[in-house]
Amino acid sequence: MLKKMRMCDNIDPFTLRAGTDTSSDVDIFPDIAYGDIVNYLVFSANYLTLEEMKAFKSTEAHNYFTSGWVKDLSAKQLQDDKVLLLGEVNHSQRLPDQPLHVWILCKKHGLVLSAHCTCMAGTREACSHVGACLYAVETSVQMRNATSCTSLSNTWLPAYVEEVHFKRLKDIDFTSSRVKKRKQDDIINSCSSAETEVEKEVDIPAPTEQELRDFYKAIESANVVPAIFSVLPEYQHYFKEPVRAKHAHLENLADDPAGV
Structure with missing residues (x-):
């Protein structure tokens, strides 16, 4: 842990207060791309295999993100072009409990250097909660770079799930993580163009x-x-x-x- 703190300019990330010591401004988020996530989870942390990453939409990390379990993403700029990310993720088994705390140290260009989570597996520097935060940052960066979507703020991110309520079967959303990802990609792709065509309603007169x-x-x-x-x-x-x-x-x- 001391080695990690030295990498973070001798700052204990868990002592930082989100919104006070860090900022939720997407402009200071590191340029994390899918390749950076693969490089960290597969080659650096040995958390997932390449075969598992080929079906990344089926992994727990991606499912946590698309299910709205990630919240309060923020960042703090450090020396040597490094960025410290903070986030919270719901427990996978104990939803009423306080969310887990995650921090990720990256280079501004997207290289992930280290990470930590307060879950049981978090000391290994990689877990599903760290992966969920990485996917959330990746999507944030994609939307930030889509010039025509700058006015949408964070409305395109999956809504955070505060708690899970009992529902009738007909009211439960059974949409898979794969389909949710496709919908997010459609939003990003539609925002990548300089102008988005808006369908005009045709006024059809009564017979x-x-x-x-x-x-x-x-x-x-x-x-x-x-x-x-x-x-x-x-x-x-x-x-x-x-x-x-x-x-x-x-x-x-x-x-x-x-x-x-």
Whole structure:
């Protein structure tokens, strides 16, 4: 831990106060890309294999990010072009507990130098919570670099899940992490262009009485009887009153030979 503190300019990252000692300004976030995440989680920390990273959308780290378990991302600039990132991630098994604290030390160009998490596996410098924060920063940087999306602030990030409530089955979102990632990519791609075309609503006028009469005549000539004809007086003759069978009286059953 002392070695990590020396790398952080002799600062204990967990003593920093988010928003006071650090800033949530995306402009100071390091330029972390997918390659930097692979380089750190696979080659530096040996946390994941290359095969697992080929299906990174199925990993716990990516699922935590797309599920909205990452919050309070902030950064602090250090010496030698280094940036210290802070973040919080929900527990995977104990959601009501306080979120786990994560810090990541990077170079401004995106190289990840070290990391730490308060979870049981965090001392290894890599875990799913560290990975989730890396994916969150990667997406933040992508949106920051999309010039036409600068006015969206952080609205494009997955909303942080404060707590999980009981819901009816029909109200539960079963969207997979893969689909959520695709939706985020669609937002980023749509914002990468200088101008985003906005579809204009077409004002369609209501049909005239003559147009409606011609329309109904065309339907009638096609030997089709739609349900709407039942409420149009000139076409109601197509619908016959239902014939109801007369109910037999109990007193007449004794005289009815068929009832014997």
